[in-house]
Amino acid sequence: MDMAFNLRQEQSHKLLLTMEMKQGLDILQYSLDELDRYLEEKLADNPVAEYRSPYDHYVIPWPSLPGTFRRTHADGDDSWSLEERIRAEESIEELIVAQLRLMDAPNQVIELACRLVGFLDEMGYLREPMAELTKELNMSVEAIEEAINLLQRVDPPGIGARNIKECLHLQVGRIKEPLRQIVSILVEEHLDDLAAGRHKSIQRALRVSGEALQRAVEALRTLNPRPASLLGGYRPSYIIPDVTVEKVGSQLVVLANRLASPRIELNDDVWKQSGSKETPPDVRAYVDSHRKEALGLAKALRNRSTTVVRVADAILHAQAPFFERGRGALLPLTLRDIAVATGFHESTVSRTVRGKYMQTPHGVFELSYFFTSRIPSSGGLTSAEAVKEALRQLIATEDPRTPLSDDALATLLVNRGIEVSRRTIAKYRDEMGILSSVKRRRFG
Template identity: 35%
Template sequence: MRVGLGQQIEQAQRLVMTPELRQAIAILQMNTLELSIFVEGELAQNPLLETLEVPSEGETETRESFDPALLRDPVPERAELADRSYDGGESRRRDDVEPSRFERETPALGPSLQEHLELQLRLAISDGLRRRVGEYIIGNIDEKGYLRITATEIAAAASVGEKIVREMIETIQSFDPPGVGAGDLAECLRIQLSQQGRLTPHLERILAEHLPDVAAGRLHRIAQRLKLTVGEVQAMVDRIRELDPKPGVGFGGERENRPLLPDVIIEKVDGDYVILVNDGALPRLTVNRTYRRILQEEGSAREAKQYVEDRLNSALSLIRAIEQRRLTLYKVVSVILEWQRPFFEQGLTALKPLTLRDVAQQAGVHESTVSRSVARKYAQTPRGLFELKFFFDHGVRTAVGQENPASGAIKPLIRQLVEAEDKRHPLSDQKIAEALCERGISLSRRTVAKYRDELGIPATTQRRRYN
């Protein structure tokens, strides 16, 4: 056997992950708010990148456009992009159309929980020391409204007496929302009942000793311990369940409580659906033409030319990536709209199974592209605001081999069955599965339990009524 060296020529295609490609992938995955923040950062860093001021009505555009020869891969004109349509609709910039129902109805972001409490503190307390202690306490209340530090720890950190700290904690616990500033769930519920004038000795004992039994629906055990009837315990448990276990949730200022900004808006106009990529929050970008002279002048220093060329390529790459994101997002949402049109016409029960692969094949892109396109993005539709991932569902089997319904269409049926059940003898998960099977839908008990949990429906023992 002879061993030797040799040369061989072969053709192969490989995807090279260039910085431009990495940036394009990252931008595709950003939602509108994230992209807006990113663009602001790029505007601050790149002197060649600037915003394009839109001329007012009747005013002509006098800005000299950048030399097209410098564009290695020109970005399509917006007028050309606007010609793309779905079912008679068109893709336009969000700032080219009238304000939507979403914009008219979305309330302004209100104060955060801390701001809300600090305002009440300033109105209630004039003493400087107590106000500072109160501000420290408020600063240690979490987004759910609970005080996550003890009075002893506050006294040590603020170098004040524990008596003053406890007085200020009680003062803050009297503020709105009811239950705020409590150290645990039992105290939170007790404060709310006390402010309502409905706190009784039996309720105090339930809160102090039997909250796990309340959560598990063990009303017979509570009745035996308190020497009450199950019906009496049921009435008190109903009163407890009317209270708010997270009084701080619902205020502005926290990231999870901020109004969601839709990335895509789907509107019905004259019987047709129009897709609007919501890029109105983004500045229109262009390249500063002043710097072109540095590239064209013979006497410019080589270092200066290299810097300008690098910044130019970076600016053009960003503009192309944003435009490509808009086109890709529009293309993906067009497929979703076409596939899920029955949902938009009829509602949740008409939601069809849809996978990333289905959309990728129809849109002519890779599955990973679809995944990035829908990540953390929302669509404002005539039926409300939905995360784009909501429209993807693998569905479940049917007993008769019909087209698989999506889980989103099954869940309303489960809710209907639970709402119609005899509350003294609520349906078990197995009974719900059997009822669905009678309707031609085959689900395991475990799947029913999963969907029930996702709907926020308690288990059988917690739904049972005794009065």
């Protein structure tokens, strides 16, 4: 069998990423929180560099908490750094147990109630079946019920509820009479009717006026179906803008937020000492490699900051009407548009806008917010966000007794020259957390 081997010379282009390039791309893509964790880990054992987290000096207000759980800074100042805020934050379990320990009840009941705290979910509910609780705790149903009753006395009301109906019942006592009785009946018998918008049916069953029912429903909406949230059962995210838009003279400009910039400080004394003749070669190499690593990270941070500012500046110019007039003036924008304006690759723009925030005259927005799809309009094209803003305005000014249906909203927008379907209206309304017309209707 003859075998022929042919040699051919081909030219191909391959992009080989060096470790330095990969590190730079990672750092560009990281959000500030991810970047902080990455740098802290990278520089934890570096003998020639000290890492300065942006959270060390970025101050946020301490939010008010219910009851006695508000903390005060040692020097009386109500401002805490983010690091202090997170470090001082107690878990929901600790807060509930602290209350139980102060209650007037037999010790065995308190101890059992404290054990039940471990079964609460993130909303503060006790959903574990009684059969499982008796097995896990090796206690009788009667003992567990007594401990649950004690647990349900902690603040805020609703903690320890087995379901949403019980959770709301535990809070009804906050509502003043005569509404309390109507709200209690609504919780017990008509939650499904309320969800389905069967208001006339509820009126007939309760024999109350539309106005009285409206007041009761508004009172019901003040109750919290997620009681654990009031105790820090969820941890809110704190946003530090990477860039700010400020007016300089008559023009708006993008500035890097220096408080949001992690810092790497080099200790040159250690490096210089390692260069002495008495220093063993392996120690000298160790220190030198760590110094190079720190310098590389510092360079990547500078490049990240420069890139974010350039992309943000391109967004500022591309979305000029937004910065002048607000959300309703947001224009269609794609990653490619900004790539062309900056000379960056689309993938670089995508990495840059991920998890980065801009402080604007109209609030703080993630850079990705400014990229929105194109929708036909009489003026050419408009953005999806501008359509949402138009919807917000229409719904805010509707007659609450006869709220606008999705079909009606679509017709009004078409009359304004914005071509959207009823299905698109429903999609945008859901994304904005706005109820359907049936559920928005007021009956007073």
